[in-house]
Amino acid sequence: MAGAGGGGNDIQWCFSQVKGAVDDDVAEADIISTVEFNHSGELLATGDKGGRVVIFQQEQENKIQSLSRGEYNVYSTFQSHEPEFDYLKSLEIEEKINKIRWLPQKNAAQFLLSTNDKTIKLWKISERDKRPEGYNLKEEDGRYRDPSTVTTLRVPVLRPMDLMVEASPRRIFANAHTYHINSISSNSDYETYLSADDLRINLWHLEITDRSFNIVDIKPANMEELTEVITAAEFHPNSCNTFVYSSSKGTIRLCDMRASALCDRHSKLFEEPEDPSNRSFFSEIISSISDVKFSHSGRYMMTRDYLSVKIWDLNMENRPVETYQVHEYLRSKLCSLYENDCIFDKFECCWNGSDSVVMTGSYNNFFRMFDRNTKRDITLEASRENNKPRTVLKPRKVCASGKRKKDEISVDSLDFNKKILHTAWHPKENIIAVATTNNLYIFQDKVN
């Protein structure tokens, strides 16, 4: 089992593949905006700013013979969302895919939810490898035959054909969000899911598109009193009545849908008191939580704010049980990062399959892993320089101050345009997907 006994540092991470254009000139539509493995890990979906979804499928190789786990190849590509125009508000609605979430597999087809700022869509991805031949009324090319030429009857038969993967929109969940959708989360009841925008969270039934239930509403009567917004929300992996949402103030609220229809009153409030010695003009911005993820076990949840990753035990509200500094050397640079807007970057985080290691991105195409058991951490880089398969990645180090050692990189040399916001970990194996601006890197642990 991946990660068992070992952690981010006992593993040697190797380059496996990179997807996307080689150009340094990045087309805006190609910017990757979300990455997600499905529940088996066989499929890997990415969404981009152009509203497209690309799904990769892992080759099922003979594991005994192969030197590596299966490669991911393009399985399906489709346009999920198009730009729209809201004539009433005179606003353009971006087609950028904010989130993709896979539904647990129920039959041969795969289903995923994809969302932009306003509309959520349920897509069915199915395979077709047979087609009927021998119609009575149609020619093979589809033209209708002259009825007078039909003199015999036959039953069409199914013959094999080249595999075709079709994506079709099965449900469109629209017009339920005034503000920008930041999260969707499928429920463990396999029937419902939630969508969250800046001020509200709605509960949907997968079969019903013309209405949803509003379960959280933090919009104040007077918008001038607004002090915080919802930044992320997720259902508990096992308890279908429980979900959490994080705020721009650094708090997480856990809500129980059994308590009342409107979950404005939380069941638990997770908040860590601020360290006064770290206070600055930007304290509020850097405490805003950009991502919240439950562990697979459901016992813990992880939050990401600008400088750190925190692990919370659901049974303890007053402080996290673990805190990992992602790039503390940026604390003295907050003013500049405010000026160039980097301070608003929303980094995501993820767990490995056994909940023993957590991963998140940083700048300069660096990403970080923290082993919860050994307490060791590692910094790696997603770069085309190491792109020979099975090349082991060299750990990187940022020199915060003082004399820079060989192979270290100083803070001032970091490229803040190269940011890793989206990462994903295979649910069962040590395979990770790391998105740079417009490229998707896949790394695997070294197989001996």
Add this chain to the structure above:
Amino acid sequence: FSRRRERAARGLGAGGAMEFRLEAHRIVSISLGKIYSARGQRGGLKLHKNLLVSLVLRSARRVYLGEPGGECALPPRPGPPPPPDCERLRRGCRPLASEAAARGRPECPAESPRKRSAAERDPAAGYPGKKPRRETEQPPPQEDMETGNVASLISIFGSGFSGLLGKERGAAEATEPGQVCCEQPVLRSLNPWSTAIVAF
């Protein structure tokens, strides 16, 4: 990155207070610029980002104008203890008096010009911690901080930044594109909330 600037933002460094105030002014300018440029953004105003910018603007403005509560944006300095109500201020000055709540207006003693002049008359009431007591003693003054300030902001930006001249700014900074130079009187009448949030 400018080390001097960064240290000033944290209230450190030689000549700390003055540098800090200059830095606050700079942050106010940058923040207003962000709010202004956000209006033309594709996909509409991002509520989250604008809220965060408003919070920074509020803190920086407090420091720049020397209002009580400004020190809440700084790490605690040795000496007299900081005002205890940083938390309340951070929560957006939630009204303490019930009549204020009924009116549904944010009662922010530190941002109300009339309240501030009252504080100047009574130095002992300089700390926000003392404000709640005074609120219950006399009804807070009526403040219409909504449309008036939006109008003033719109008129400022409508004149293409030329309506503002910063007396303290050096020539070099005045030529930087996209910078907003703010005079103190203009700053005092700005309610960051109206400017960023009223669009919704």
